[in-house]
Amino acid sequence: MKKNTPTFEEIIAKLNSFWSKQGCSIIQPYDMEVGAGTFHPATFFSSLDKDPKRFAYVQGSRRPTDGRYGDNPLRASSYYQYQVILKPSPDNVKELYLKSLKAMGFKLEEHDLRFVEDDWESPTLGAWGLGWEVWLDSLEVTQFTYFQQIGGFDLNDVTVEITYGLERLSMYLQDTLEISELIWSPGVKYGDLHSERERELCSYNFKLADIESYKKIYSIFEKEGDNLLKEGLLYPAYEMVLKLSHIFNILDARGALSVTERQNYITSIRKRAKGCAGLYLKRQES
Amino acid sequence: MSPKSDFLIELGVEELPSNLIESISEQFKDNFIKALDEARVVNKNIQAAATSRRLVLFGELGRESLSQEVTVQGPSERIAYDKDNKPSKALCGFVKSQGVSISDAFIESTDRGNYLFIKKKESAKKTERIIEDILLDVISAISVPRYMKWDSSEFKFTRPIRSILIIFGATIVRADFKGIKSSDFTLLREGAEFKKIKVRSRDSYLKELKERGIILSPLERGQRIKKILDQEAKRAGLLLYPPGELLTEVANLVESPTVIRCSFNKSYLGLPEVVLLASMAKYQRVFALVDKDSKLANQFLAILDLSPKNTSSIRGHYEFVLDTRLKDAVLFYNEDIESSLDSRIEKLEGIALHNKLGTLLDKTKRLKLMTLEISKILNFDNKKRDDLIRSVELFKADLLTKMVYEFPSLEGVMGGIYAKHQKESKGVAAAISEHYKPRSNDDTLPNTELGALLSLVDKLYNVVGFLGIGIVPSGSMDPFTIRRQIQSIVRILIQYQLEISLENLFSLTFMLFENSLSEDYDRVKNIFLSIGRERFSVLMADIGVASDLVEAVSSVNFKVPSEVYLRLKQLTNIYDKGDFYKALKVAERTERIVKDKRELKSLRLKEGLLKEREEKELYEVYLESKDEILKRVDKREYDKATILYGKSFYGIIDRFFSEVLVNVDDQELRENRKLLLFEVNKLLTERVLNPKEMEVLKDAKSA
Numbered sequence: 001m002k003k004n005t006p007t008f009e010e011i012i013a014k015l016n017s018f019w020s021k022q023g024c025s026i027i028q029p030y031d032m033e034v035g036a037g038t039f040h041p042a043t044f045f046s047s048l049d050k051d052p053k054r055f056a057y058v059q060g061s062r063r064p065t066d067g068r069y070g071d072n073p074l075r076a077s078s079y080y081q082y083q084v085i086l087k088p089s090p091d092n093v094k095e096l097y098l099k100s101l102k103a104m105g106f107k108l109e110e111h112d113l114r115f116v117e118d119d120w121e122s123p124t125l126g127a128w129g130l131g132w133e134v135w136l137d138s139l140e141v142t143q144f145t146y147f148q149q150i151g152g153f154d155l156n157d158v159t160v161e162i163t164y165g166l167e168r169l170s171m172y173l174q175d176t177l178e179i180s181e182l183i184w185s186p187g188v189k190y191g192d193l194h195s196e197r198e199r200e201l202c203s204y205n206f207k208l209a210d211i212e213s214y215k216k217i218y219s220i221f222e223k224e225g226d227n228l229l230k231e232g233l234l235y236p237a238y239e240m241v242l243k244l245s246h247i248f249n250i251l252d253a254r255g256a257l258s259v260t261e262r263q264n265y266i267t268s269i270r271k272r273a274k275g276c277a278g279l280y281l282k283r284q285e286s
Numbered sequence: 287m288s289p290k291s292d293f294l295i296e297l298g299v300e301e302l303p304s305n306l307i308e309s310i311s312e313q314f315k316d317n318f319i320k321a322l323d324e325a326r327v328v329n330k331n332i333q334a335a336a337t338s339r340r341l342v343l344f345g346e347l348g349r350e351s352l353s354q355e356v357t358v359q360g361p362s363e364r365i366a367y368d369k370d371n372k373p374s375k376a377l378c379g380f381v382k383s384q385g386v387s388i389s390d391a392f393i394e395s396t397d398r399g400n401y402l403f404i405k406k407k408e409s410a411k412k413t414e415r416i417i418e419d420i421l422l423d424v425i426s427a428i429s430v431p432r433y434m435k436w437d438s439s440e441f442k443f444t445r446p447i448r449s450i451l452i453i454f455g456a457t458i459v460r461a462d463f464k465g466i467k468s469s470d471f472t473l474l475r476e477g478a479e480f481k482k483i484k485v486r487s488r489d490s491y492l493k494e495l496k497e498r499g500i501i502l503s504p505l506e507r508g509q510r511i512k513k514i515l516d517q518e519a520k521r522a523g524l525l526l527y528p529p530g531e532l533l534t535e536v537a538n539l540v541e542s543p544t545v546i547r548c549s550f551n552k553s554y555l556g557l558p559e560v561v562l563l564a565s566m567a568k569y570q571r572v573f574a575l576v577d578k579d580s581k582l583a584n585q586f587l588a589i590l591d592l593s594p595k596n597t598s599s600i601r602g603h604y605e606f607v608l609d610t611r612l613k614d615a616v617l618f619y620n621e622d623i624e625s626s627l628d629s630r631i632e633k634l635e636g637i638a639l640h641n642k643l644g645t646l647l648d649k650t651k652r653l654k655l656m657t658l659e660i661s662k663i664l665n666f667d668n669k670k671r672d673d674l675i676r677s678v679e680l681f682k683a684d685l686l687t688k689m690v691y692e693f694p695s696l697e698g699v700m701g702g703i704y705a706k707h708q709k710e711s712k713g714v715a716a717a718i719s720e721h722y723k724p725r726s727n728d729d730t731l732p733n734t735e736l737g738a739l740l741s742l743v744d745k746l747y748n749v750v751g752f753l754g755i756g757i758v759p760s761g762s763m764d765p766f767t768i769r770r771q772i773q774s775i776v777r778i779l780i781q782y783q784l785e786i787s788l789e790n791l792f793s794l795t796f797m798l799f800e801n802s803l804s805e806d807y808d809r810v811k812n813i814f815l816s817i818g819r820e821r822f823s824v825l826m827a828d829i830g831v832a833s834d835l836v837e838a839v840s841s842v843n844f845k846v847p848s849e850v851y852l853r854l855k856q857l858t859n860i861y862d863k864g865d866f867y868k869a870l871k872v873a874e875r876t877e878r879i880v881k882d883k884r885e886l887k888s889l890r891l892k893e894g895l896l897k898e899r900e901e902k903e904l905y906e907v908y909l910e911s912k913d914e915i916l917k918r919v920d921k922r923e924y925d926k927a928t929i930l931y932g933k934s935f936y937g938i939i940d941r942f943f944s945e946v947l948v949n950v951d952d953q954e955l956r957e958n959r960k961l962l963l964f965e966v967n968k969l970l971t972e973r974v975l976n977p978k979e980m981e982v983l984k985d986a987k988s989a
Contacts, residue, residue, distance in 0.1 A: 068614070068617070071613075072610055072613055072614060073606075073610060074607070074610045075610070075614065088437060088438060089436060089437060091437070091448065092480075094300060094480070095478075095479070095480050098475070098477075098478040098479070098480075099478050101478060102477070102478040106478075107477070108477040108478050109476070109477045109594060109595055110594055110595050110596040110599065110600075111594055111600060111603075112588075112590040112591060112592075112594050112600050113591070114539060114540075114591060115300070115301035115338075116301075116304075116539065116571075117301070117302075117303035117304060117305075119432065129434075130432060130434040130444070130445065132301060136603075137599075137600045137603030137604055137607070138570045138571075138572070138588065138603065138604050138607045138608075139603060139606075139607045146434055146435075146436050146446070148434055148435065155435075156438070157438055158434075158435050158436055158437060158438075172603065177606050257636075258633065258635065258636020258637065259636050259637040259638070260636050260637065260638045260645070261636065
């Protein structure tokens with residue numbers, strides 16, 4: 001590795017430092033399985049909140065269907081997102097983003113950078129926004145979205161969400177095309193920490209996860225979530241949404257869902273996510 | 287004429303969706319011109335240009351608007367004065383709001399009674415001020431599929447607007463547009479910075495952009511990209527694979543294009559070409575290259591933006607990204623061919639066509655029954671019948687493959703590839719691969735008859751199903767593309783000369799749903815048939831057939847579209863012949879006098895009642911030519927039948943009308959004469975055409 005090449009942990013530290021200077025609280029990942037940083041309550045509820053919010057955090061994300069047993073450097077069942085939430089969105093947000101890339105160590109004049117339209121939508125969260133996939137030399141490295149709706153509710157103060165794919169960006173910065181070869185910290189590689197886990201998680205997600213049990217616990221958590229909403233316990237109810245979402249992802253990876261069933265699951269999760277959003281808004285009013 | 291000045295407006299935007307840029311740019315221009323006209327600003331040669339980051343208008347404008355006198359309507363006379371005949375509050379308020387005095391008001395009568403009016407002169411206004419006034423509305427009136435908000439202002443557009451530059455003559459117009467202040471710079475990205483480039487004039491603006499290689503015109507940009515792609519392909523001794531829409535898309539993603547050439551591992555050439563092409567075009571927007579035999583090469587071209595330095599590292603990255611995509615594609619392909627298409631059929635149960643129309647497994651099973659029936663009606667031999675049934679069994683199975691999950695646009699095509707792989711007959715594989723065609727009204731039909739039949743039953747099932755649950759297109763709303771699918775059905779029936787009526791196809795399809803459709807059979811049938819006829823007319827208009835002839839022909843015996851088409855074609859060929867006109871004339875004259883055909887249908891012609899010479903003669907001509915004409919019609923020689931008809935009857939009909947009075951008082955006599963004319967009329971209008979609305983006859987009438 002060349003001198004001055006940042007390690008994975010340094011890259012994260014640089015982002016933390018950059019966004020901290022922009023007034024973001026650097027918070028910790030949510031301690032549950034989530035499909036993306038968007039599911040972190042700091043994003044989901046902040047964008048509904050009436051007050052300004054700025055957060056940045058790393059969020060380990062689970063995408064069971066994307067797993068390739070570690071064989072594909074751009075596809076993994078579990079990886080790290082770096083998530084930034086700015087509410088309301090500042091006028092110079094795009095420039096801030098570009099500067100954050102510079103802060104990570106990118107010389108942007110040596111890359112082909114493109115903002116490619118992407119109308120982002122999370123059917124399970126009842127959320128959508130307009131924005132872009134950011135392509136760096138044709139690789140999607142960031143999702144950049146102006147949220148318009150969360151949990152089925154229109155947003156007045158628009159939140160901007162910037163989601164970095166940390167591994168992809170780091171591969172460019174460290175000039176390696178093997179994810180496992182990424183230097184996490186001096187003497188420690190990404191692969192040392194993740195390869196075996198990735199392989200085993202893929203085996204589990206694709207082959208071994210017990211479909212019937214998963215369907216059963218799904219309906220248990222579904223009921224639990226509904227009860228919690230009735231009781232007005234917002235955060236526990238929202239955690240049930242996260243559980244449902246992950247179970248759904250596992251069932252999906254397992255190929256256990258027909259297209260119709262798939263749609264039913266998505267509708268079920270969205271309904272409960274909307275319930276949580278509604279409850280949050282109600283608390284805001286009082 | 288007032289003196290004019292150059293102007294330029296630039297909206298600096300965050301990257302617009304590439305597929306919307308041209309429409310937005312056009313609307314921006316049109317709305318602006320409209321607003322200028324309304325504000326009475328003389329404008330000349332207004333042009334639009336756009337990139338993903340800027341929307342530009344330029345041209346010439348009058349320096350101020352034209353003044354004019356306007357009349358403004360005020361309150362009615364009744365409420366304009368109180369009981370003492372003094373001006374009421376309503377009148378005082380009105381004149382005050384218009385900035386005139388009560389003595390300026392005058393009374394005029396209107397449809398709704400007497401009203402007070404005033405006249406006032408709207409004075410000329412400086413064009414700069416007018417631009418300030420109209421620009422927001424001009425932008426807001428641009429219609430896009432989805433609007434967004436980006437801050438707490440109420441501004442809505444498809445992406446954030448970050449800068450506004452207005453140059454009029456030598457003036458920079460500075461104003462506040464809902465929080466966005468127009469100023470004297472344009473934004474250009476350099477590395478991680480957005481540079482504010484100061485602009486003094488329209489020329490300095492254009493010069494600054496040009497120096498940075500930015501091509502403002504989408505058309506020019508597309509041409510430039512095409513040129514550098516071709517050049518680079520040539521350098522590699524290869525040719526550019528026809529880029530189609532990708533070219534426009536890329537032209538709207540970049541402002542200053544440059545090209546690089548990359549390659550991928552040769553082993554990937556073993557993948558189906560469609561997969562390689564889709565991987566390149568969809569995920570990376572890069573361009574494929576082919577050799578002189580049109581075979582894909584393991585090289586591709588990418589268009590870069592803003593001329594970055596160090597293209598070798600960029601090339602490496604492009605190649606890396608494609609490599610991982612193709613690696614995935616190989617994985618999908620190998621996984622897909624591990625199991626047969628047959629093994630996926632049962633899983634179609636998981637895909638609902640619509641919650642009221644059952645699943646795709648139901649569809650497959652039902653269409654199997656239907657193709658059996660159609661094969662009988664169309665007298666297919668066993669081979670053709672079996673191929674059709676086999677195709678219908680497999681045609682949706684690829685929806686459950688990984689490759690189609692990854693590339694939805696390859697549905698059908700992958701099915702064909704996998705069918706070939708599992709050694710289905712060539713015909714079956716081809717039919718499956720092209721059964722989604724035509725995908726639009728401009729798209730070509732399937733190349734094989736089997737493919738066309740498969741497409742036909744697929745679409746019939748969809749439209750009859752949707753109509754059957756009450757989903758009917760109305761106005762511009764047709765979310766299930768029912769009209770387009772019916773048009774495709776008609777096209778296929780015509781092109782492949784399928785001898786089957788729309789009604790027959792409808793009833794075969796309707797029955798498949800076994801009473802599960804909520805709508806009434808006859809109602810749905812009528813909607814289906816009327817859309818069918820309407821689409822037939824649209825198709826014929828598209829290929830340039832005179833619409834009155836289409837109407838005359840399709841209003842008669844519209845059952846089997848291929849037959850109607852043949853009839854229309856034959857009659858188009860004799861359209862200019864004198865005898866054709868004669869035939870039309872005979873049909874029209876007999877039609878006009880007969881009027882109530884229903885009444886006549888129950889009557890029989892009585893030979894004994896024929897008295898006048900001309901009516902006897904007409905009857906004789908009728909008896910002589912009738913069989914010959916009908917024989918021709920039966921043999922589908924409509925042109926010959928029509929000409930014979932014209933030749934036989936034109937002279938005698940003319941004499942008949944000048945010598946014989948039809949509307950006599952004697953009812954029996956009158957009816958008998960009408961009946962004779964009716965018989966003559968029917969010879970042409972029952973099965974060939976009814977020209978009553980044709981333009982050529984109207985012209986003659988007025989002449």
